[in-house]
Amino acid sequence: MNKILLWSVTAALAGFLFGFDTVVISGADTKLQELWHTSDVFHGSVVMAMALWGTVVGAIFGGIPTNKIGRKKTLIWIGILFLLSAIGSSFANDPWTFAFFRFLGGLGIGASTIAAPAYVSEIAPAKDRGRLVSLYQFNIVLGILMAFLSNYLLRDAGENAWRWMIGIMAFPAFFYTIIVFTIPESPRWLLSKSRITEAKAVLEKVDPTAKIEDLLHEMHLGNDNEDKKGETIFLKKYRFPLLLAFFISLFNQFSGINAFLYYAPRIFAEAGLGESAALMSSVGIGLTNLVFTLIGVFLIDVVGRKVLMYIGSIGYIISLGLVSIAFFLKWEGMQVPVFLFLFIASHAVGQGAVIWVFISEIFPNHLRASGQAFGSSVHWVLAAIIPSMVPFLFSTIGAGAVFLIFAVMMVFQLFFVIFMMPETKGKSLEELQETIFKI
Incomplete structure (x- = not known):
């Protein structure tokens, strides 16, 4: 270990x-x-x-x-x-x-x-x-x-x-x-390329008790490796993990996290804070993000991915709802920073800790890189689009309406977690492959 x-x-x-x-x-x-x-x-x-x-x-x-x-x-x-x-x-x-x-x-x-x-x-x-x-x-x-x-x-x-x-x-x-x-190179990638001898040498370093034959059997590479070489993540049988990657990436950005991080001082200024207070609040946001990310790292294999997403989703809804109300009712002072600290904590312990773990688990070994690329692409395209719209939206519909939209999207995320997202804690990648494709 x-x-x-x-x-x-x-x-x-x-x-x-x-x-x-x-x-x-x-x-x-x-x-x-x-x-x-x-x-x-x-x-x-x-x-x-x-x-x-x-x-x-x-x-x-x-x-x-x-x-x-x-x-x-x-x-x-x-x-x-x-x-x-x-x-x-x-x-x-x-x-x-x-x-x-x-x-x-x-x-x-x-x-x-x-x-x-x-x-x-x-x-x-x-x-x-x-x-x-x-x-x-x-x-x-x-x-x-x-x-x-x-x-x-x-x-x-x-x-x-x-x-x-x-x-x-x-x-x-x-x-x-x-x-x-x-x-060392990943033994699973080496096996997916039929480099058995190299994979065996690496596996002995990773887990001396493991047998290459067992991993080959779990990965189903014994006889059908050639058949899988032409596969893509867009085949019908991979639709479910593709949808999982799409939705968790979409909701990650529709929480407003990148929009907020890029424009934190502007948002605090909109809430009535002076320049120095806005900068200090931004530093506090960074520290909160670090602390609660660390908490998420420690909890993710204890309580599981879904529990963290439940906590994060509920925290998102409460905090973003309060921020929206604060802007609509023109509350000033430290209320908005406090609500946004709760928002960052909810993100760090939930989506922040889970997204890259979850996407890396739900695709089969020979398509993991392609699946990661798809989820990451959805994430980054939205990360480019949504923050760029914030200044325009703030000046047209107002900050309260913007945060209300984010809060509503997090209600949909909660539904996604309840009804669609599988738990992946404690299962091997090959067990997950079997479980997800049977759902």
Whole structure:
């Protein structure tokens, strides 16, 4: 178990780079626009958003290398993309070069949401799989906090402080790229490629008591591996896991989580808080996210995925409903921040802890990367669309109506959890494959 924990943590560090890369740009925001004299539209859609569009592309196509060249090699290339992005962006002297290297980082983010959870889910024992895979989400949240801290510490580094803010990520990216060479390839992926001897050697490291014949039998690869090579996730028999991945990804973004994280200071200002109070509340949101993500990591293999989603859904409905009421009734002061702290806690312990674990569990071994890519793509396309609509919606229908829409969507999520979502706790990936396809 110690080796599996070490390998899982190593792969999950891709999440740290994900979180760090996503937030670190905030420290260079205004400085870059002043430096290159760009319009608001160009600055927002190209300079600031290019990494996000790279994430969408990486999520859509990241399943291809994850399946073709393997989980380990894909993770190595992800580290290289982050490294190139950090170095290239920090030395850029024009907005287009900067945007290009930020796009590379986005590719790394999108691909990491596929390769890292898939890898950990395939090496982890069933009883610990949820906790180990959710380390990826914990690292995302940790990376976000470290980026905020790094930007704060480097804010007075001179005229080129923004270069240090962006370039500092080269150090964790380089460290990650080196240590990911030390992990073995996923034995399940090796077996799916009929590389039996290599899979046996890795399996002996992962679980010395396991027999390769038993795993082959569980995976049904003894006689029909060739028949499965042409399959896709869009076949009729895989419709149910496809719908599960679609709905959990859709509800994740229709909770409003990314819209809120991107515009937290604006939302707090709308609630009547001053600038300093809004910034302090944003820091508190980050700490709350980290603490409750950690709680979710510890609970996911104890109470199960569905229980956490029940807790999160009910917390979403209550908190978002209260936020909506607060805006409609024009409550001012600390009510809205308190309600939004509850919202973040509900997300972190529920959807935040569950989504990447759940999607990595519900597809068969030979289609796991494709399934991860589908769920991740739905997530990131909506993550690009919904936050971009927030300023417009706030100015037209108002913040109260926006949060009411999010609250109603979480009622639908609760129905999804009650009537559709299966529990995956404590079952092997092969047992889940049999269970889900029989539902």
